[in-house]
Amino acid sequence: MEKWMRFQARVKRDLRFWRGLQRTLKRVKSIARDSNNLICDDIQAAVEQWRNERAMTFEGRTVTYGELDAMANRYAHWAKGLNLRRGQVVALFMPNRLEYFAIWYGLSKVGVVTALINNQLTGLPLAHCLNISGAHHAIVDAETSPVFEQARPLLERKMQEWVLGQAHGDQRDLVQALKSCSQLPPDRSVREDMTAADTVLLIYTSGTTGLPKAARITHMRAQLMMRGFAGATGATSKDRVYVALPLYHATGGLCGVGAALLNGGSVVLRRRFSATHFWKEIVAEGCTMFVYIGELCRYLVNHEFDEDEIRHKVRLAFGNGLRPDVWPQLKQRFRVPEVLEFYGSTEGNVSLFNFDGREGAVGRVPKWLKKRFNIRLVQYDVETEEVVRGLDGLCVEAGPGQVGQCVGQIAAGDARSEFTGYLDKAASEKKVLHNVFERGDAWFATGDLLRTDADGYFYFVDRIGDTFRWKGENVSTNEVAERLLAFPGVEEANVYGVAVDGADGRAGMAALVVDGAFDAKAFSDHVRQELPAYAQPLFVRLLPAMETTGTFKIRKVDLVADGYDPGKVKGPLFFHDPKKGYVKITKSVWDKLQAGTVKI
Incomplete structure (x- = not known):
C-alpha cells in the first residue's frame, strides 16, 4: 500500500510538472532570433x-x-x-x-x-x-x-x-x-x-x-520572459497581478507584467513595496496573483498579523529566491494555495520552474527530460574559485547531492539558450566557460552554486564568492543564514567570510537584525546545536536595519570591508569564545585578538 501511494504521488507530481512545462513551451516555441x-x-x-x-x-x-x-x-x-x-x-x-x-x-x-x-x-x-x-x-x-x-x-x-x-x-x-x-x-x-x-x-x-x-x-529575450510567465503561471483574463517590485528589474517589469498583459489580465502596480499595505491593497483590488523576490516574503512573515492576510483571493505567488524556512509560512499563514518558484537571471540563458511545488526547490529537470534542457552542474573549487577539470581538461559534472556551479549551454540559433551578454564585451566573455564537456563547446557560467537530488530537483546553495572555506571545509553563507534565522528574534541575517590574520581561509561572520534584546548565551546554544564547528560564525554584529538593493538583495561589500574591527563597526559586536560562547568585543578582547592570545 505504501509503495502504491508513493507511486501515485510521483505520477501526480510528474503530471503537474508536465502540464506546467507544456503551458510554457506552447507560449515560447515560436520565438526566433531572425523573426520580425x-x-x-x-x-x-x-x-x-x-x-x-x-x-x-x-x-x-x-x-x-x-x-x-x-x-x-x-x-x-x-x-x-x-x-x-x-x-x-x-x-x-x-x-x-x-x-x-x-x-x-x-x-x-x-x-x-x-x-x-x-x-x-x-x-x-x-x-x-x-x-x-x-x-x-x-x-x-x-x-x-x-x-x-x-x-x-x-x-x-x-x-x-x-x-x-x-x-x-x-x-x-x-x-x-x-x-x-x-x-x-x-x-x-x-x-x-x-x-x-x-x-x-x-x-x-x-x-x-x-x-x-x-x-x-x-526583443527575443523579453519575449521569452513575458511569454514564458504568461504560460507558466496559467494566468487568464480574469487575473489581477499585484506588482510591488521595481519595474527596472526583469522579475517585476517583464515576468510579472507579462503574466498579466499577454493574457488579457491586469496589473495592480505599487510605487514601492510596503508590508503594512500589502494585503490591504491585494484585498481592495481583488488581486489573484502576486510576484515576489524572496526577501519580500520574509518581510511579510515578520510583520504583525493583519486580518486581510487571510481574506484575499490570491491563488498563486510566483517569483524567485524564496527561502525554505519562509515557504511553508507563506502557504500556511497566508493561505496561498500555490507557489511557483523559478530560477534564472536577467542576462543568463538558464531557466528553471518548480511547477509541482516541492518546497525549497528552485526547479526540476526529470531524468527523462535531461537531454532537452541546457542546464548542468559542474564541480567547483571554492578555494581557487575555478571549475574542477579532469585529466582530459574537461569539466567534471556534479552528481546528485553534490554542490556544483550551474552552467547553461550556449547554442547558436536556439532562442532559449542564447547568451546576449553585457554591453561590456570583456565582462560578457568572463561569464563564458569553454571546453566544458566537449572540445569547442561554450557554456554560460551563472556564478551560482546549486545541488540536485535523485528526483531531478535543483536547490540553490549560494552565490560564488559568498561561499568560503574555513578549517578545510566549504561554508555556504546561505545555509548558515537559514539556521540563524531559526533563532527566535532574528529577523534578518547576512553571513559572509572575513580574513583573519594568521589563519587560512576566511572566518564566518554574521550581521543580524533582531527584534528586541539579543540573548548572546541562548544564541550561542542555538548555534552549537544547529551548525557544525567550522560553520559557526566566529563574529556577530547587530544592525538596526539591513542594507539592500532596490530588488531586496542584501549588500555584503561594505560589511566585508568593515570586518570585525570595532573601530569600523558601529553597534554591538561579538566574538565566539570557544568556552564562553558569544562575548562582546571590548577593548581588552580586541587587544587579545590582535595579539593572538585568543585561540581562533
Whole structure:
C-alpha cells in the first residue's frame, strides 16, 4: 500500500510538472532570433484583443489596454520628433508609475532602446549607469530629477533631461512635449528590417559586489520572459497581478507584467513595496496573483498579523529566491494555495520552474527530460574559485547531492539558450566557460552554486564568492543564514567570510537584525546545536536595519570591508569564545585578538 501511494504521488507530481512545462513551451516555441515579430508586436496583439479591458491600476487610476497603447504611441512619436534612430538609447530614471511600462513599450515601436536605471541610485553609481548606457536623453520625474542633477557633473557627455513634472533651467517639459504627439501607432515601416535579435532594453545587474553592469535584453529575450510567465503561471483574463517590485528589474517589469498583459489580465502596480499595505491593497483590488523576490516574503512573515492576510483571493505567488524556512509560512499563514518558484537571471540563458511545488526547490529537470534542457552542474573549487577539470581538461559534472556551479549551454540559433551578454564585451566573455564537456563547446557560467537530488530537483546553495572555506571545509553563507534565522528574534541575517590574520581561509561572520534584546548565551546554544564547528560564525554584529538593493538583495561589500574591527563597526559586536560562547568585543578582547592570545 505504501509503495502504491508513493507511486501515485510521483505520477501526480510528474503530471503537474508536465502540464506546467507544456503551458510554457506552447507560449515560447515560436520565438526566433531572425523573426520580425518583436516584443511590441506581442503587446500590440494583446491590445487589439482586449482594447477596452482594464490593463493597469496605479494609485487609484486605471487605464485600459487601448489607453495604455495610446500613451505608448505618444512616446514613440516623441522619439521620432527628436530624430532618434533605431538602436539609439534613452535612459529611464523613475520610480514605478503608470507611465513607466508605456514609455519603453512606446520607444520599442520605433526601434529605440530604453536603459532602465535603478531609481535608488545616486552619485557615482548613477552616473556610471548613465555613462555606459550611451544615452543622450534621460526621462525623469519630480522625485528623481534632483538626484539626476546632483550626478550631472559626473556625466561624460551632455545629456538632455526630460521631466514628467515641473521643468527648471535646461530641463525640458516632457508633459508639454507629449501634447503635440499623436496617439495613433507609428507606421511599422520605421522598424523595417529589425529582428528579435535587436536590443530593446538595457537592464542592470544589482551591483551587490561592485558597480552595476548593463545586460543587453533583446526583443527575443523579453519575449521569452513575458511569454514564458504568461504560460507558466496559467494566468487568464480574469487575473489581477499585484506588482510591488521595481519595474527596472526583469522579475517585476517583464515576468510579472507579462503574466498579466499577454493574457488579457491586469496589473495592480505599487510605487514601492510596503508590508503594512500589502494585503490591504491585494484585498481592495481583488488581486489573484502576486510576484515576489524572496526577501519580500520574509518581510511579510515578520510583520504583525493583519486580518486581510487571510481574506484575499490570491491563488498563486510566483517569483524567485524564496527561502525554505519562509515557504511553508507563506502557504500556511497566508493561505496561498500555490507557489511557483523559478530560477534564472536577467542576462543568463538558464531557466528553471518548480511547477509541482516541492518546497525549497528552485526547479526540476526529470531524468527523462535531461537531454532537452541546457542546464548542468559542474564541480567547483571554492578555494581557487575555478571549475574542477579532469585529466582530459574537461569539466567534471556534479552528481546528485553534490554542490556544483550551474552552467547553461550556449547554442547558436536556439532562442532559449542564447547568451546576449553585457554591453561590456570583456565582462560578457568572463561569464563564458569553454571546453566544458566537449572540445569547442561554450557554456554560460551563472556564478551560482546549486545541488540536485535523485528526483531531478535543483536547490540553490549560494552565490560564488559568498561561499568560503574555513578549517578545510566549504561554508555556504546561505545555509548558515537559514539556521540563524531559526533563532527566535532574528529577523534578518547576512553571513559572509572575513580574513583573519594568521589563519587560512576566511572566518564566518554574521550581521543580524533582531527584534528586541539579543540573548548572546541562548544564541550561542542555538548555534552549537544547529551548525557544525567550522560553520559557526566566529563574529556577530547587530544592525538596526539591513542594507539592500532596490530588488531586496542584501549588500555584503561594505560589511566585508568593515570586518570585525570595532573601530569600523558601529553597534554591538561579538566574538565566539570557544568556552564562553558569544562575548562582546571590548577593548581588552580586541587587544587579545590582535595579539593572538585568543585561540581562533
